[in-house]
Structures are given as C-alpha cells and as structure tokens.
Amino acid sequence: MNLLNLFSRFPTALAQGLIYGIMALGVYITFRILKISDLTVDGSFATGGAAAVMAIIAGASPIVALLLAFITGLLCGAVTALLNSRLKIPTVLASILVQLALYSVNLKIQKGSALIAVSVDRYNLLISSRNLTKSNLTGLLLTAVIIAILYWFFGTETGCAIRATGNNQAMARANGINPAVSRFIGLSMANGLVGFAGGLLAQFQGFTDVSMGRGAIVIGLAAIIIGEVLHSILIPRNFSFMLRLIFVIVGGIIYYMVMVIILWMHIDSNDLKLFTALIVAAFFAAGNLKNKGGFSNAED
Amino acid sequence: MLKIEHISKTFNPRTVNEKKALSDLSLSLEDGEFVTVIGSNGAGKSTLLNAIAGTWPLDEGKIIIDGTDITSLPDYKRAKFIGRVFQDPLMGTAADMWIEENMALALRRGQKRTLAQGITSAQREQFRVLLKDLDLQLEERLSTKAGLLSGGQRQALTLLMASMNHPQLLLLDEHTAALDPRTAKKVLTITDKLVRENNLTTLMITHNMQDAIDYGDRLIMMNDGMIILDIKGEEKKNTTREELISRFNDLSEEKLNSDNLLLTS
Numbered sequence: 001m002n003l004l005n006l007f008s009r010f011p012t013a014l015a016q017g018l019i020y021g022i023m024a025l026g027v028y029i030t031f032r033i034l035k036i037s038d039l040t041v042d043g044s045f046a047t048g049g050a051a052a053v054m055a056i057i058a059g060a061s062p063i064v065a066l067l068l069a070f071i072t073g074l075l076c077g078a079v080t081a082l083l084n085s086r087l088k089i090p091t092v093l094a095s096i097l098v099q100l101a102l103y104s105v106n107l108k109i110q111k112g113s114a115l116i117a118v119s120v121d122r123y124n125l126l127i128s129s130r131n132l133t134k135s136n137l138t139g140l141l142l143t144a145v146i147i148a149i150l151y152w153f154f155g156t157e158t159g160c161a162i163r164a165t166g167n168n169q170a171m172a173r174a175n176g177i178n179p180a181v182s183r184f185i186g187l188s189m190a191n192g193l194v195g196f197a198g199g200l201l202a203q204f205q206g207f208t209d210v211s212m213g214r215g216a217i218v219i220g221l222a223a224i225i226i227g228e229v230l231h232s233i234l235i236p237r238n239f240s241f242m243l244r245l246i247f248v249i250v251g252g253i254i255y256y257m258v259m260v261i262i263l264w265m266h267i268d269s270n271d272l273k274l275f276t277a278l279i280v281a282a283f284f285a286a287g288n289l290k291n292k293g294g295f296s297n298a299e300d
Numbered sequence: 301m302l303k304i305e306h307i308s309k310t311f312n313p314r315t316v317n318e319k320k321a322l323s324d325l326s327l328s329l330e331d332g333e334f335v336t337v338i339g340s341n342g343a344g345k346s347t348l349l350n351a352i353a354g355t356w357p358l359d360e361g362k363i364i365i366d367g368t369d370i371t372s373l374p375d376y377k378r379a380k381f382i383g384r385v386f387q388d389p390l391m392g393t394a395a396d397m398w399i400e401e402n403m404a405l406a407l408r409r410g411q412k413r414t415l416a417q418g419i420t421s422a423q424r425e426q427f428r429v430l431l432k433d434l435d436l437q438l439e440e441r442l443s444t445k446a447g448l449l450s451g452g453q454r455q456a457l458t459l460l461m462a463s464m465n466h467p468q469l470l471l472l473d474e475h476t477a478a479l480d481p482r483t484a485k486k487v488l489t490i491t492d493k494l495v496r497e498n499n500l501t502t503l504m505i506t507h508n509m510q511d512a513i514d515y516g517d518r519l520i521m522m523n524d525g526m527i528i529l530d531i532k533g534e535e536k537k538n539t540t541r542e543e544l545i546s547r548f549n550d551l552s553e554e555k556l557n558s559d560n561l562l563l564t565s
Contacts, residue, residue, distance in 0.1 A: 135506070157404075157413040171402075172388065174353075175461070176379035186389050221367040285486035 006264045011132040013256035018097060018139035019200045020219050021252030022146055024227075026073075026193030027220030028248050033154070033168040033187045039095040041103025042193040043221060044076035045213035048111040048198025053118045053208040062126040067198045073195015077187035081212045085180035091187075117207045125203040135204060146193065147245045153189075162186050194220075215273060219255065222280045227251025230288050231293060240260070255279070301501045302329040302469055307351055307361030310526075321347040323525040325361075329469075332499040336512040337520035345505045346387075349471050350524070352503070354378040366468050380410030382463030383500075385455065385475040392458030395447030399438060399457065400448050403427045406461035406552070430460055434490060451482035456490050463494045470495065472504040476511075488515065509541045524554050 023045060030038035048069035055065040076098060083094035110116050122126040127135035141193045165172045165182035172179055194216070202208040225245035235243060262275050309322040312451035329335060337347050352360055354375035362371050365381045386392050393402045404419045404427075424442060431439040434456050438449075446454060447498050455475055463470060471490065494516055495502050506512050512519050520530035521544070530552045532537065536552050 007492075153415075155418050156415045157408055157418050158415055160405055160418040161408075161413050163397060163401075164394045165426075167396050168391065170391045171394050172405075174379055174384045174392070175405050176376050176411075177413075178374075178376045204553045223552055 005042055006261065009258065009260045009264065011136060012129060013260040015127070015132060015135045016127070016201075017205060017223075017253030017256040018136070018249065018253075019115045020216075020230050020256065021223055021249035022103075022143060023194050023202065023216060023232055024152060024220040024223035024252050025146060025195035025245060026190040026197070026226055027217065028245070029186050029190040029193075030152075031221065031224060032166075033152025033163055034183060036091045036183065036187075037095070037216055038077070038078050038080065038091060038167075040098045040187070040191050041095075041194050042078045042213040042215070043099035043106070044194045045198040045201075045216040046106045046208070047076055047102055047109070047213075048073045048117050049202035049208035050106045050116075050210070051195065052197075052199030053116050054109055054111075056118050056123050056125070057116070062124060062203060062274045065203075066126065066196055069199025070192045070196040072168060073198065074192035075187045076195065078184065079185040079189030080191070081180075081184040081234055082100060084183060084286070091183070103210060105224055110208065110210060113284050114211070115207055115209045118202065119206055124166065125206075127200060128195050128209055129204055130206075139200075146250070147242070148165050151242050151243055158185065169299060181183075215276065218276055219252075220282055222255050222276065222283065223252035224248055224256050225251065225283045225287055226279065229283050230254065232287075301331045301333070301366060302327070302352070303351070303362075304328070304365040304501075305362040305364070307363065308359045309347060309351060309356075310359055318452055322351060322358075325526060326521070327527060329501050329503070332501055333518055334500075334502045334516040335504070335518045336494050336516040337503060337505045337509070337522060338509060338512045343522040344525040345522050345548050346473055347525070349398075349473050349503065349505060351470055352469070353382055353384055355491045381468045383409075383467035385451065385458045385470075387460070387461050387474040387477050389451040389454040389478055392461070393446035393454055395451075396445060398443045399431075399449075400424060400427055400442040401444055402457065403430075403464070406464060409465060409467075411524060429561045430464060432494075434460065449484075452479050452487055455487050458532045459487070459491060459494060463498055463500055466498055468498070468501060470502040471505050472502065474505050474507060477507060491515070512540055513537075513541070513544070516519055521548060521551075523548070528552065 017183045023041070027041060030036050051248065052065040052069040055068045056062060060068070063283040080091065080095045080098045083089045083097065084091045089097070107114065118125070120130055127138050129135065154163060159179045162185060165177055165179045169179055172182070198213065201212065210237070227250050230250060231239070231243065231247040258279060259272070262272070263269060267275070301321060304325065306324050307322055307324055308324055311317070311319045311321055325348065337348070350356070352363060353375060354370070358371060362369060364370070368381070368498050370378050370381065381464050394405070400419055402421060408421065429437045436453055436456055438453065438457065446457065449457065459475070476487050479487060488511060491504070494500070496545040502516070504516060513536065517536070518530070518532035528546060
C-alpha cells in the first residue's frame with residue numbers, strides 16, 4: 001500500500017466530490033428544506049447526463065449542454081410534483097414512478113444505446129478527468145456560484161415560503177402559502193441541479209450511462225449527513241444557511257475521499273455499494289447519537 | 301362582515317362513526333365585533349372555526365366575508381381574509397425560522413410572493429415596534445428561532461402575525477388552553493389589546509366561561525352543532541357563570557324534550 005499512490009488519487013476524488021456535491025445540494029432542497037423523500041434523483045441524474053451528451057454530440061457548446069441538462073432535470077422534478085399535487089400520489093411513490101419511467105426515457109434520449117461516449121479528443125468539454133486541475137477549478141467555481149444562488153433564493157419571499165412549507169405546513173397554509181406550489185418549485189429546482197450534476201459527470205468521465213444514477217440518492221444523502229456531522233463538530237456555534245450549504249459540498253468531497261481510501265486498500269470494487277450503505281448508516285447513527293433527539297425526519 | 305348561511309357538516313357520513321358536527325348553522329358578525337364562543341366538548345366550536353378557515357369543504361351552506369363568497373376557496377386562499385391562532389402553540393409559527401422571518405411571511409399573507417428579499421430593513425423596524433408593544437422583550441431577539449420561544453411567547457407572536465395586516469376576520473381556537481394560567485391571562489390581555497387597537501372582527505373559542513364573559517362584546521353558546529344562545533351588550537356584561545350554566549342546562553334540556561316530542565309524535 002503506497003501512500004503516494006493514494007495521494008495521487010485525491011484530485012479525482014475532489015472533482016467527483018464537487019460534482020456529486022452539486023447533486024447533493026439538490027437533494028438537500030427536498031430532503032432537508034421541504035422535508036420530503038424524493039427518489040426522482042436516481043433517474044434525473046442520468047437524464048441530465050443523457051441530455052448533455054446528446055447535445056454535445058449534436059454540436060452544442062458544453063455550457064448549452066449543461067443548461068439543457070438542468071432544464072431536463074427540472075422537468076423530471078416537475079412531473080413528480082404534478083403527480084403528487086394533481087393525482088394525489090404521495091411524493092415518495094410519485095418519485096419512484098418517475099424514476100422508473102425515466103429509465104425508458106433516458107434510453108430514448110440516448111437513441112437506444114445504454115452507454116454513449118463523448119471523448120474529450122473529439123469534443124470541446126467543460127471538464128474532463130484528463131485535465132484534473134481545470135476540472136477542479138471549474139468545479140469549485142460552479143459550486144460557489146450555485147451556493148450563492150441558493151443562498152439568495154432561499155432568502156427571497158418565495159424561498160422563505162418554501163422553507164416554511166417544509167417546516168410547518170399548518171403555519172404555511174394559515175399564511176396563504178399553497179404547499180403544492182412550494183413543492184413544485186422545490187422539486188423542480190432540486191432535480192434541475194441533479195440533472196446539471198449529471199451533465200457535469202458525463203463530461204468528466206467522457207460518457208453517459210443510463211444506469212449512472214443508480215444509488216445517486218444514497219450518495220446525496222451521504223454527502224448531506226457527513227457534512228452535517230462534520231459541521232456540528234468543526235463549527236458547532238454557527239449554523240448559518242450558507243455554512244450548511246458549504247458543508248453539503250464538503251460532505252460530498254469527504255465521501256469520495258473515503259471511497260478512494262477504501263479502493264486503495266484493495267477492497268473488491270464489487271463491494272463498493274455495500275460500503276456506501278455502511279458509511280451512510282454509520283454517519284446517520286453518529287448524527288443521531290450526537291443529537292440524542294435525532295434528525296427531524298429520521299422516522300420516515 | 302362575516303355571514304354564515306345555513307352551513308352543515310357531517311363527518312364520516314354513512315358509517316358507524318357518523319357525526320353531525322354542524323347542523324344548519326347561521327351566524328352574522330358586525331364589523332369589528334369581538335365574539336366569544338363557548339360550549340361543551342363536541343359542541344362544534346372548533347368545527348365552526350375550521351369551516352370558516354376552510355380546513356375541509358362544507359356539505360351545505362355558504363360563507364361570505366366582506367361580500368366575497370369564500371365557500372369554495374381552499375384554506376390557503378382564505379388566508380387573505382383570515383388570521384388564525386391555533387390551540388397548539390407549535391402550529392402557528394415555523395420553528396426553524398427566525399422571529400423576523402416568521403413575521404415577514406405573515407406580512408405577505410394574501411399577497412403574491414416574489415423574488416424580492418424576504419425582509420427589508422424598514423420591515424425589521426416595523427417588527428421591532430410591534431414586538432415592543434407585546435412587552436415580552438422579543439424586540440431584541442429578531443434573529444432567534446421561533447422554536448426556542450416558550451409556549452406563551454409563541455402564541456403571542458402568532459397573535460401578532462395573525463393580526464398584523466388587518467385581516468377581515470381573526471379566528472382564535474382556544475389559543476390559551478395549552479398555557480399555564482398566568483401566561484394564559486397575559487396572552488388574553490394581549491389578544492384584547494390587539495383586537496381593540498386594530499378593530500378586528502374576531503371569533504374566539506374558549507373553554508373558560510369567565511373569560512367568555514369578561515372579553516368580547518357578544519357571546520354565543522353552542523351545543524350539538526347549533527347555536528343555542530346568543531347574547532350581547534348589557535345582557536352579556538351582566539351575566540354570570542352560574543346563569544350561563546343554568547341557561548345551558550335549560551336550553552339543552554329543551555332541545556332534548558323537543559327531540560323526544562318529535563320521536564313520539
């Protein structure tokens with residue numbers, strides 16, 4: 001076990017952590033702000049990747065491709081919200097239905113192939129695993145911009161209404177807030193970010209895969225929970241919204257660092273999903289033991 | 301101001317748990333009238349308030365506020381006209397949000413929510429003045445989470461939020477029932493002050509007969525989903541708990557007898 005070999009893998013982990021961190025910010029909106037469990041994510045992540053890759057192959061710039069990834073992700077979230085509000089399907093079930101349907105939709109977008117390559121040699125990509133410095137700088141910049149936008153948005157009248165809906169629905173209704181509208185905006189935004197992250201990952205790894213979203217929700221939750229535990233240890237006196245968002249990204253990066261260490265220890269990569277589940281369970285438990293009372297929606 | 305016309309509501313219809321909670325009830329409130337509502341458990345007091353607030357649709361009847369028929373509007377749309385304080389102090393405020401954020405949310409009640417910043421410094425100043433009036437030292441704690449306040453403080457804050465943009469109607473559903481007697485008294489004093497200062501048309505449910513006599517300008521007593529007594533002015537001012545209890549017994553007896561009459565005839 002060569003330490004140098006371990007360190008050489010950290011820049012890749014950082015890039016992946018940033019990309020999945022952006023996805024986790026989307027999960028944060030539904031899981032922590034609206035306090036609903038949205039499993040659309042596993043589908044909309046791959047939708048974003050598919051949309052971005054097909055756009056780039058068709059000649060779009062990588063930025064336009066990312067915007068498309070954002071918009072397609074947003075539409076996925078909107079469908080989940082409408083199934084919930086119009087057809088009265090509970091959000092968890094609505095999101096599972098959309099996730100399932102998206103597998104077919106994603107294959108359609110990818111014209112029937114499960115995997116489509118988009119090589120950095122042939123196309124102009126925003127980030128690529130072949131240029132880690134550029135990828136990491138771009139990733140940091142995008143993350144900063146997204147956090148700034150989220151921070152601003154959740155301080156606006158509309159953003160506050162969404163927070164109130166997640167916090168206390170009776171209070172929200174009594175103050176003229178339609179919870180269905182809050183969930184529509186929140187789910188759309190969340191999956192927009194997830195799709196955006198999918199578009200980034202596809203460029204970074206040089207291909208998109210219809211099943212690349214499998215387990216994305218778990219990684220998102222892992223990033224949130226690892227971030228929260230670290231936050232409460234490192235800066236226990238300041239729980240400002242800005243810091244909470246930053247620690248979601250930190251959580252994503254730490255998650256991939258841990259993954260790199262696990263791989264470096266020559267653990268069978270087939271066991272990786274098992275370790276992911278264990279890490280999430282361990283951090284969840286750590287958070288619960290620390291707070292005694294537990295996370296507000298631990299019972300879901 | 302508020303006009304309730306022949307409303308009825310039955311819960312769990314056509315089941316063994318069928319309960320006729322409101323039966324052909326009509327009520328009219330004058331502008332600025334402060335009405336207290338009493339009645340035994342299951343009399344339909346909370347059901348009446350929920351019917352007005354729009355918690356669920358009515359079976360029959362109409363509710364009109366200021367000339368607008370609100371019968372078919374969902375609760376969050378009626379919030380434009382109605383301020384509410386619940387029995388549970390936890391229900392009226394968002395616990396994880398600051399005092400000023402809660403107040404800013406209430407200030408936008410009935411208006412469009414835009415992408416403008418949630419709180420401006422002018423609003424902050426306005427909140428400080430309003431909170432100072434409560435005399436609970438909350439004016440220096442604008443960025444304290446509502447969840448950290450005591451039950452009494454949260455009810456007072458909810459009252460302020462419910463009344464601050466002059467709703468056409470204020471609904472108070474036993475809002476002091478969960479508080480200790482001293483705090484309850486203080487919250488009632490604040491209630492009276494806010495209602496009078498803003499000249500708010502108010503319906504207040506209470507389980508305390510003395511409070512129902514001491515506060516407000518009109519008193520209604522409910523039984524079995526109907527209003528069985530409606531007094532105001534001198535008559536209300538001069539009544540006593542004993543008199544109310546004996547009148548309640550007479551009136552519910554009378555109803556019982558007339559029911560029997562119906563059954564036997």
